[in-house]
Amino acid sequence: MTRGDVPTGPVESELITPEELRLAARNHAMPLEALRYPITPVGLHYLLVHYDIPWIDPAAWRLEVDGRVRRPLSLTLPALRERPGRTIVSTMECAGNGRAELSPRPLSQPWLLEAVGTAEWEGVPLGAVLDEAEPLPDATEVLFTGADRGIEGGIDQHYQRSLPLDEARRDEVVLAHGLNGAPLPPQHGFPLRLLVPGWYGMTNVKWLTRITVLDEPFTGPQQARSYRIRQREEAEGDPVTRMEPRSLMIPPGIPDFLTRRRTVPMGAGLIQGRAWSGWAPVALVEVSTDGGGSWAAAELGGDAASPWAWQSWSYRWEPPAPGEYELCSRATDHAGHVQPTEVVWNLGGYANNAVQRLAVTVVSC
Numbered sequence: 001m002t003r004g005d006v007p008t009g010p011v012e013s014e015l016i017t018p019e020e021l022r023l024a025a026r027n028h029a030m031p032l033e034a035l036r037y038p039i040t041p042v043g044l045h046y047l048l049v050h051y052d053i054p055w056i057d058p059a060a061w062r063l064e065v066d067g068r069v070r071r072p073l074s075l076t077l078p079a080l081r082e083r084p085g086r087t088i089v090s091t092m093e094c095a096g097n098g099r100a101e102l103s104p105r106p107l108s109q110p111w112l113l114e115a116v117g118t119a120e121w122e123g124v125p126l127g128a129v130l131d132e133a134e135p136l137p138d139a140t141e142v143l144f145t146g147a148d149r150g151i152e153g154g155i156d157q158h159y160q161r162s163l164p165l166d167e168a169r170r171d172e173v174v175l176a177h178g179l180n181g182a183p184l185p186p187q188h189g190f191p192l193r194l195l196v197p198g199w200y201g202m203t204n205v206k207w208l209t210r211i212t213v214l215d216e217p218f219t220g221p222q223q224a225r226s227y228r229i230r231q232r233e234e235a236e237g238d239p240v241t242r243m244e245p246r247s248l249m250i251p252p253g254i255p256d257f258l259t260r261r262r263t264v265p266m267g268a269g270l271i272q273g274r275a276w277s278g279w280a281p282v283a284l285v286e287v288s289t290d291g292g293g294s295w296a297a298a299e300l301g302g303d304a305a306s307p308w309a310w311q312s313w314s315y316r317w318e319p320p321a322p323g324e325y326e327l328c329s330r331a332t333d334h335a336g337h338v339q340p341t342e343v344v345w346n347l348g349g350y351a352n353n354a355v356q357r358l359a360v361t362v363v364s365c
């Protein structure tokens, strides 16, 4: 590939393309050492913006609720903030987390493993707003439209995603106007975003301007083309929905600047991390210190701030001798989902929750 050719399909090359580099420089991940915080400080929470962060005048902004409803609504920001609120701690992960580990690499934001964060979201229950608008008996879906606009797959669009009406009505679903005790910052969806705990990141539409109740499935590009597990363009594929289980380790020891390879001193120490799943709370975390040859259960912290938040775990490890080790961890949730060693490749590079592998060099001090 020569510079200037815009690649269109998955690439075999180990080399990141200029387009991927541009995306990666705009959309940052959460440094894994930030797994230490039960609630991710706002600036460390991962970020994904498909187009531009829109400029919104909060005084002129309105949330329109329309479509198959008896009473369309037009709500101002103060009117929303005055409504009875709900605060919920929730872990959010991009569906593309792990994409850059796939081969060939699907061309998009080249996430390694850190597209995740946990925040305390404050907002109003979506169900109450829908109740007020009174969906008609034929209502089946709810469409969420963001203020941001761009061209993707050749299609000029506002960012839009829908949810089945029964998912939208779940208790934990909120229209969030606050993040970690402050108003939503511009990059995370000011003044209002959808928060659907348990679902992958793309569900949580930012910069909301409109909620439209539908009586048929939404077939926009972010629903029917993107976020589907499929191996070929012609295939319809299965929609990506809830987060698959994942456990991540806080990288032990110290990193090499360029390779980020870890150096760990001899002696007893703790391997620690956090684990989550969007299907059910985490039931088990296992650790391997020999690249997945043998596994042992870690101790769960039992400290998840909500059913939708990650929980901590720790594992005591005393390396038997100096040398090279490959540390791994894997989570199993109460619904019986387990992190696989390898996932089946897919075109969009979604839901790659294969176990994390972390190479460390143990040295005598």
Ligand SMILES: Nc1nc2c(c(=O)[nH]1)N[C@H]1C(S)=C(S)[C@@H](COP(=O)(O)O)O[C@H]1N2
Residues within 6 Å of the ligand: 045, 046, 047, 048, 049, 050, 051, 092, 093, 094, 095, 145, 146, 147, 148, 159, 187, 188, 189, 200, 201, 202, 203, 204, 205, 206, 207
């Ligand atoms: N309007 C709008 N909403 C959006 C997006 C977007 O580009 N535009 N990105 C989605 C994706 S793919 C993810 S992973 C999450 C990221 O949320 P965050 O940047 O607050 O972490 O927002 C989702 N909501």
Ligand SMILES: [Mo]
Residues within 6 Å of the ligand: 048, 093, 094, 095, 096, 201, 202
């Ligand atoms: Mo995402």
